[in-house]
Amino acid sequence: MLNPTTPVRAGASAVPYGHAIGSEKWRGTELAHLLQGKIRLLFEDGLGLVDFHIANRTCILYISEADIVAGNAFKRRLVQFRKACNLKGIVIVEKTRLSDQYLPPVQTFVVLELGMVLLPVANKSEAAQLLINLVLERSKERTSNPFIGKKSCQFSSTNILSTVQTIPGVGKVTALQLLQHFPSIHQLANASHSQLEAVVGHGTASNVHAFFTRT
Amino acid sequence: TNDLSFRSTAIQPVSIVLADSREIASGPEVISCLKTVHKVKVEVCPLGGCDYIVSNRLAVERKSLSDFSSGVNRSKLVERVKNLQNLFERVCLIVEKDRVKPGETSRLFQRTKYYDSTLSALTSAGVQILFSSSQEETAGLLKELMQLEQRKRTAITVPTQVTGNKQHALRFYLSIPDVSYIAALNLCHHFQSVKQMSGSSVDAIAKRAQVSRQKAEEIYRYVHHVFEAEMLQTRH
Numbered sequence: 001m002l003n004p005t006t007p008v009r010a011g012a013s014a015v016p017y018g019h020a021i022g023s024e025k026w027r028g029t030e031l032a033h034l035l036q037g038k039i040r041l042l043f044e045d046g047l048g049l050v051d052f053h054i055a056n057r058t059c060i061l062y063i064s065e066a067d068i069v070a071g072n073a074f075k076r077r078l079v080q081f082r083k084a085c086n087l088k089g090i091v092i093v094e095k096t097r098l099s100d101q102y103l104p105p106v107q108t109f110v111v112l113e114l115g116m117v118l119l120p121v122a123n124k125s126e127a128a129q130l131l132i133n134l135v136l137e138r139s140k141e142r143t144s145n146p147f148i149g150k151k152s153c154q155f156s157s158t159n160i161l162s163t164v165q166t167i168p169g170v171g172k173v174t175a176l177q178l179l180q181h182f183p184s185i186h187q188l189a190n191a192s193h194s195q196l197e198a199v200v201g202h203g204t205a206s207n208v209h210a211f212f213t214r215t
Numbered sequence: 216t217n218d219l220s221f222r223s224t225a226i227q228p229v230s231i232v233l234a235d236s237r238e239i240a241s242g243p244e245v246i247s248c249l250k251t252v253h254k255v256k257v258e259v260c261p262l263g264g265c266d267y268i269v270s271n272r273l274a275v276e277r278k279s280l281s282d283f284s285s286g287v288n289r290s291k292l293v294e295r296v297k298n299l300q301n302l303f304e305r306v307c308l309i310v311e312k313d314r315v316k317p318g319e320t321s322r323l324f325q326r327t328k329y330y331d332s333t334l335s336a337l338t339s340a341g342v343q344i345l346f347s348s349s350q351e352e353t354a355g356l357l358k359e360l361m362q363l364e365q366r367k368r369t370a371i372t373v374p375t376q377v378t379g380n381k382q383h384a385l386r387f388y389l390s391i392p393d394v395s396y397i398a399a400l401n402l403c404h405h406f407q408s409v410k411q412m413s414g415s416s417v418d419a420i421a422k423r424a425q426v427s428r429q430k431a432e433e434i435y436r437y438v439h440h441v442f443e444a445e446m447l448q449t450r451h
Contacts, residue, residue, distance in 0.1 A: 055337070090338065104352060111345060112359055117338045120346060122326070130331045137335035146293045147300070147340035157446040159437075164389040179442040186438050189413040201348050210411040215384040 017055045017139035018042075020131070023047040034128035039135045049081045052131065055138040058088045059132065065094040068102045075109060082114050090134065092127055097118040160185065169207040174200055178208065188212070219352070230255045231371045232269050232361055233396065235262035242277060244350035245357070252351075254360040260396060264298045267357060269398045270364030270371060277353060283310050286329040295322075296342060302395040304427055307343040307360060309354050310349040314342035369425070371397060373404040384409055391437050395409040398424045413438045 015021055019040040026032045027043045045065050048051065052060040061081060067074040081089055091110050095103050103120060110118040121127040137145070138175065164175040181199045182188040189212045196205035234246055234257050239283050249255040262268065267275040275449035276299060276400050282288055299306045315321045337344055346351040377385045388399035405423035406412040412420070 005311075022249070078325060086369055103346070104348075104355075107345060108359060108378050111343065117344070119338075119344075126326055129326070130334070133328070133331040133335045134338075137332060145336045146341055147296055147342060149297055156345045156448060157442050157444065158448045159392050160392075160440060160442045161447065163387065164268055164416070166383070166387045176444065180444065183442040184439050186413045189410040199451075210381060211380075212413075213324075213408050215382040215387075215409055 015053045015055050018135065019055070020060075020135050021047070021053040023051050026051065029124075029127055029145070031124045031131075032124060035131060036127075037107055038132045047079050054131075054135050056088070058090060058134070059085075059139060060134070061089055061091045062127070063091060063093045063106070065096060065099045068099055068106060070092070078110065078114055082116070089114075089116040091116055091118045092130065093118060093120045094123070094127070131179055164188065167211045169204055174204055188203070229370075229372070230358075230365075231363060231375060232257050232267055232357055233262060233375065234259050235266050238266055238277070242350055242353070245277070245354045248351050248354035249357060249401065253354060260375070262396050264295065265301065265395075266372070268274040268303075268367040269357060270367075271371050271397055271401065272427075273307060273360065273364055274303040274305070274395070275300050275307045275309060275357060275360065277309050277311060277312055278312050279449070280324060281313050283308075283333070284324070284327065285407045286327075289329070292333070293445065295305065295324045295437070296337070296340075300340075300342075304430075306341075306450075307345060308337065309347050309353050309356060311347040314347065314350070365412045373400050375400065377403055391432060391434060393430070394424075398426050398430070401425045427429055 020035070020040065022035075022041055022043050022046075024043050024045045026111065031042075032041065049061065049158055050059045051062040053061065059081070061078065071118050078089075078091065091105070093106060093110075107118050110116050119130060121130055161172070161179065164170060164178060165172060167175075170178070177199055178188055178196075181195075182191050188208075189210045191209075193205055196208050197207075202209070221394070230253075232249060232255050234242075236259055238246060239259060239443075241446075246257050246259075249257050265274040266277045269275055270289065283292070296306065296308070313322075334344065345356050347356055361370070376398065385399055385403050387409060388394055388402045389396065391399075401424045402412060406415070414425075415435075416424075417428065417431045417435045420426070420434050421428050424434065425430065426434075
């Protein structure tokens with residue numbers, strides 16, 4: 001059962017892709033109008049502190065210019081949200097030339113103190129564009145996000161060869177000779193002076209041995 | 216108690232930020248403001264792939280608004296951010312308003328679909344985004360980030376200067392794939408020798424390099440990786 005003090009909607013973690021669940025208070029507004037047709041927007045009562053729920057357990061909290069100028073009530077709302085749930089919060093803040101000066105402390109509070117995301121917009125139409133992008137982005141496969149990539153952590157022998165070449169006095173030819181006898185950095189580091197000497201001669205052996213043991 | 220008094224004197228946070236050498240030219244006000252207004256020690260180093268390192272785990276990339284919002288730079292941004300994500304546990308991007316040169320009028324910022332979709336993609340990839348209106352404000356943000364990291368006990372604590380033979384060791388550690396400048400500095404100062412490091416366990420590497428266990432495993436595997444001459448890539 002929902003009541004007006006419910007900070008967030010129950011079951012908010014399961015918003016379908018391409019959808020947003022908006023708080024009833026946005027029904028009929030300019031923003032709702034701009035969103036309609038671009039994304040599937042549904043309205044519900046009792047979303048509590050949240051303005052929109054979107055996919056991937058993400059919540060949008062909208063802070064208008066009036067909220068910011070009015071004082072600290074919006075801060076209490078954000079703190080309450082943060083304490084109430086572990087959903088991801090994105091705070092959309094209206095920022096015009098008039099409220100420019102208010103942004104830095106709000107940003108410090110939202111991003112650095114609360115660890116939430118803050119995205120400023122200049123007006124409702126920018127807010128709509130941003131919301132549409134957030135909804136669509138979270139509807140895509142994660143693989144289509146260029147910033148989320150599988151990391152290829154295949155070490156190549158080429159890497160090892162250049163690492164060995166950072167040892168003073170060791171060029172490519174010497175590095176190859178060393179690696180043919182001591183094929184890993186661990187083995188090379190543990191080679192004795194005489195073992196090294198048998199491969200690369202006295203001078204280089206001293207350099208390599210000194211490098212591993214004295215630096 | 217004695218324990219508390221020890222703590223307050225022994226763990227005096229030293230405020231250090233590493234700045235890439237290129238920032239001297241592209242962000243002179245950021246650096247001078249950090250030093251003079253915020254009393255932060257700024258060490259300029261060749262950081263390669265990143266603009267600022269504010270703790271053992273956090274890298275900060277500074278982008279001008281015009282650069283950031285232009286789709287032409289997309290692949291460059293993607294490559295840069297992904298590289299930072301490979302190197303650091305946390306990545307923060309500061310989008311800074313362009314400086315208006317005397318005699319110029321400030322250009323009106325046109326918000327595009329590209330801009331919004333880039334912000335969306337970055338936030339869902341876990342990249343922290345901060346907006347700044349000037350180099351001075353960026354300096355303030357860097358200082359706040361650094362203080363936050365100090366409270367999380369991830370602040371930079373090693374000496375940032377490397378002298379003598381240790382410079383060779385630093386170069387060696389930096390050649391290990393995906394080892395950041397600060398991790399290499401930590402390796403340099405926290406191991407007596409490269410031999411000692413190469414014989415260490417994953418846990419010891421994580422602790423001394425101040426890196427995640429995952430990163431320590433990567434380093435460990437690299438050190439033990441067996442070289443095969445047949446696998447050498449030929450450069451075209």
